[in-house]
Amino acid sequence: MTRRINVGSVPVGGGSPVTVQSMTTTKTADHEATLAQIYALAGAGADIVRCTCNDEGAAEGLARLVPRSPVPIVADIHFQYRLALAALEAGVACLRLNPGNIRNPAHIKTVAAEALDRGVPIRIGVNAGSLDPDIEERYGLTPEALVASAQRELAYFDEVGFRDVKISVKASNVPLMVDAYRMLAEVIDAPLHLGVTEAGPPPAGLIKATAGIATLLLDGIGDTIRYSLTADPVEEARAGRQLLEALGLRERKNVDLIACPSCGRAEVDVIAVAAKAQEAFETRKLPIQVAIMGCVVNGPGEARSADLGIAAGRHRGHLFIRGKVVRVVPEDEMVDALIDEAEKLVAEGVEARLAAADAGAEAEAEADRRALLEDKGDDANASEAKVELIRRTVET
Numbered sequence: 001m002t003r004r005i006n007v008g009s010v011p012v013g014g015g016s017p018v019t020v021q022s023m024t025t026t027k028t029a030d031h032e033a034t035l036a037q038i039y040a041l042a043g044a045g046a047d048i049v050r051c052t053c054n055d056e057g058a059a060e061g062l063a064r065l066v067p068r069s070p071v072p073i074v075a076d077i078h079f080q081y082r083l084a085l086a087a088l089e090a091g092v093a094c095l096r097l098n099p100g101n102i103r104n105p106a107h108i109k110t111v112a113a114e115a116l117d118r119g120v121p122i123r124i125g126v127n128a129g130s131l132d133p134d135i136e137e138r139y140g141l142t143p144e145a146l147v148a149s150a151q152r153e154l155a156y157f158d159e160v161g162f163r164d165v166k167i168s169v170k171a172s173n174v175p176l177m178v179d180a181y182r183m184l185a186e187v188i189d190a191p192l193h194l195g196v197t198e199a200g201p202p203p204a205g206l207i208k209a210t211a212g213i214a215t216l217l218l219d220g221i222g223d224t225i226r227y228s229l230t231a232d233p234v235e236e237a238r239a240g241r242q243l244l245e246a247l248g249l250r251e252r253k254n255v256d257l258i259a260c261p262s263c264g265r266a267e268v269d270v271i272a273v274a275a276k277a278q279e280a281f282e283t284r285k286l287p288i289q290v291a292i293m294g295c296v297v298n299g300p301g302e303a304r305s306a307d308l309g310i311a312a313g314r315h316r317g318h319l320f321i322r323g324k325v326v327r328v329v330p331e332d333e334m335v336d337a338l339i340d341e342a343e344k345l346v347a348e349g350v351e352a353r354l355a356a357a358d359a360g361a362e363a364e365a366e367a368d369r370r371a372l373l374e375d376k377g378d379d380a381n382a383s384e385a386k387v388e389l390i391r392r393t394v395e396t
Contacts, residue, residue: 002191002223005121005164008072008093010047012121012166013191013223018249019047020240021193021226022233023076029057031064037233042070044234045241045253048224050074050096059086066091074123081107088114096123099153100130108153112162121164124153127197128171128180143180146171150184165190166224170197174212181216191223201230206239217247252288255281255342258306259292266294267372268312268331276335286346290338296369300325308345310338313372318365321350325365326357 004014012019022041026034028051038049053059053075066073074094075087079101087095088111095115102108115122126149128141135152139145146169157165167190169180177196185192196212199205209227216222225243227236244250259274260266274292281290291309293299296318299311304323311318317334319327319341329337345353 001189003163003189005166005191007048007074007121010072010093016223018217018222018244019224020045020237020244021048021050021074021224022046022236022240023050023226024052025233027058028052028061028065029055031061034061035065035068038065038069038071038073040234041237044237046071046237048072048074048094050076050226052076053083053087053090053092054078055083056086059083059090062087062090062092066093077102081111084111085114088118088120092120094121094123096125097153098125098127098130099149100127100132103132105156108156109160112157113160115164116160116162119164121166122157122162123193124150124165124167125193126150126153126167126169128169128173128176129197141176143169143176143183146176146180147184147187151187154188154190163190166193167191168193168195170195170228172196172198172208174208177212178215181221182219185221192221193224193226194222195226195228197228199228199230202235205229205231209239210243214243214247217243217249253285255284255286256289257281257292258289258303260294260299260302262294266312267296267314268294268334270294270312273312273334277338280335280339281342284339284343286342288342288346290342292338295372296365297372300365307350308338308342310334313368316368318368319361321345321353321357324354324357325362326354327361328358328364328368 002013004016005012010019024034024037026037028034041049049071051073053062062075072093074096075092076096077084078098081102084095126146128146131145131149135145135149139148150167150169169184171177174196194213194216196209199209213225225240227239229236245252257278259270262270277292288307291303291306293303293311296311296313300320300323303309309320315331317329317331318325319337
């Protein structure tokens with residue numbers, strides 16, 4: 001359990017919901033372009049957005065952004081402590097300082113004292129790629145080095161009575177990042193901001209970031225997260241939100257689409273149908289689980305825990321709710337029928353939609369299922385025949 005801070009109106013730590021962060025890629029001085037990106041990030045699930053403050057124009061841009069932003073803004077500061085002071089004047093909700101490149105204790109304490117007066121929290125953003133040289137020389141590139149850097153910065157803040165802090169100890173190496181956060185969690189109670197820095201482009205970047213962030217969240221470590229991808233930052237916000245929903249750490253806001261991997265019994269191109277459905281559901285904000293299954297033999301049964309699903313067979317789609325077939329539609333109408341039923345399901349509820357099932361839909365679906373079994377048999381992938389062949393080969 002960590003202590004709680006507030007980034008603007010968003011609580012972080014202390015048992016608050018884990019939050020999603022991302023960072024704009026526009027020039028902050030171009031406040032209109034930056035504001036448009038902030039709105040896109042908020043729409044994709046970002047609770048907090050960070051903007052660079054690397055020159056006077058950026059600080060002025062922040063002053064114009066802060067009153068119009070739909071989410072709290074964090075100013076990202078490197079090297080020049082005076083820009084941190086300018087960002088505070090602009091009214092940002094939080095600062096991010098990198099202790100690896102703002103090293104003068106007097107400058108650090110000046111910023112902390114000013115933030116204290118204004119009630120603005122600071123993130124200590126330790127990064128394995130920009131450690132203070134003397135710390136790296138002493139510890140090497142190790143978890144101990146990242147934690148030592150964070151603790152040194154905390155000590156400076158303590159001197160001016162500043163405790164409104166959250167901390168990150170990021171690295172592009174996943175095991176190093178995980179070990180550093182676990183070590184840090186043992187010695188401090190400040191909220192922790194999780195991330196695998198410089199994770200790279202998707203899909204590899206998504207895998208690395210998820211490996212590190214999810215591992216720690218499942219350990220109970222972490223209060224706010226950011227995917228650092230070489231991609232449109234909207235992908236970062238979307239990925240963060242989806243991860244928290246998948247782990248049960250945030251309430252679902254949009255469709256959780258599950259689909260079978262396909263097999264020899266599949267009657268449609270499951271990948272194409274799933275992709276079409278994913279695109280259609282993208283902006284509809286329907287908080288349900290939807291299944292797309294390639295055949296009617298096992299589909300409704302295997303996906304019976306889904307709120308809604310559709311299974312293909314004999315050029316038709318069997319639409320089912322919680323495993324019960326409620327409608328049979330032509331194959332080329334599968335996705336449209338799925339979307340229509342999803343919207344009605346969210347609006348009316350499960351019981352109402354089950355009551356509205358087409359008469360005879362289950363019997364019609366069962367007839368399709370039996371016909372497909374007769375056509376392709378119980379062993380559509382011929383796996384048992386292969387097993388028998390292997391046995392005969394081994395015996396001889």
